Amino acid sequence: MRLSRYFMPTLREAPSDAVVVSHQLMLRAGMIRQEAAGIYAWLPLGLRVLKKIEQIVREEMDRAGAIEVLMPTLQLADLWRESGRYEDYGDEMLRITDRHKRDLLYGPTAEEVITEIFRAYVKSYKDLPKNLYNIQWKFRDERRPRFGVMRGREFLMKDAYSFDVDEAAARKSYNRMFIAYLNTYARMGLNVVPMKADPGPIGGDLSHEFIILADTGESQVFCHKDLVEMGAPGDVDWDGDLQPLVEQRTNLYAATEEMHDEAAFAAVPEDKRLSARGIEVGHIFYFGEKYSKPMKATVAGPDGQDRPIHGGSYGVGVSRLTGAIIEASHDEAGIIWPDAVAPFGAAVINLRPGDAGTDEVAEKAYQALIAAGKDPLLDDSDQRPGAKFAAIDLVGIPWQLVVGPKGVADGTVEIKRRATGEKQTLTLEEALKVISA
């Protein structure tokens, strides 16, 4: 992409209504534009990041055996009356009436819809387990939206739903999602810690929040230090026994403020106790027959008798992650995107557009990076060098390849790694090799 033809409206100063750093930087980098409280338009740069995150989530869901569907944003109120949640949900649910005076709602989640779909087709235990997911916009009319896209009213969420014949089978589905989540966040360059969460009315131990650690996180969290650096399991035998991998994490202490147990935390060796701020970027839980019973989602068991399926649901805040990643990865100059989610893989900065020498080298570098699949941004804008550096630092592109008249004169370019600030002066060929490595 050539910057001169792109739409990347960066700001030198942050709008005053942004208080958290990710919100400020997203506005300054021209990623989003607020249209109403908690409702944002995604500008080209923001959309690129959002799509990359979405795609990682999708790939890891697929790998774990989940199957993608797309459910509507608008749902029929009657479906929610069946589950009993239409009245329970309260003002957070945006209710809509269509021209025929039918009650609709903008989905805050999709347990009812997926259960309706499932029950229409699946009749036998032999068709289980199944896990269906969708990545769709949700709306929750938060009393107080804030923190930019991290607590918007409209947000993009991946929600997966598992269907199993009994609790033991549901636990296996749960474990698959647990591992898939670890892999998902690891690919985005995040250290994530699964923490025991409030399981709600169902009880049991099958509810975890996935928390990334960031100084600006909105909740206080407590955990065993080893969890932070434990890493992700990667690809595993998804049909095998995942319980040991899960227990390796869940046996160490980790809890958010609401679930915190001082006594249990005190039992963690003192040098391993970590108290930090965290941001919730995922939540998984098992809810058993909560929806299948009232909505009559049953399958025939081996004995021929119908029984309600055991369900679980698994959410990832896709749009929230754009903000959360920035919270975890930025400096005074701006955003530092992990390579996997960066809007562009590299920026070629032509310090003097119009100069035959720099134009030629910059174009050559740009074409080579395209060929290498780095999806580069070519800064061919007519600005002074300082302004270019500042803007490219701000938007956080992982590699900068600087083509200036001095370098061209002696056959070199400069590359800079955004994350470390490390600069090297190399020939173009060497530079391309480093960036493409």
Next chain:
RNA sequence: CGGAGUGUGGCUCAGUCUGGUAGAGCACCGCGUUCGGGACGCGGGGGUCGCAGGUUCGAAUCCUGCCACUCCGACCA
């Protein structure tokens, strides 16, 4: 939803108390000088001061109502 606050050009803000022909910086346009970490000079464009009503000879400024947004708190991907 309780409490607090803010709405003035794309962004940051002054002007409001004490009514008298709407300002600055950044951004934008033109020309020139510049050009390796957000340059400089000269010239220029852009705002019915959130909306509606009221008071007044005269309202960004005072009064009333409404709307939007933000912050703090209780709740949540």
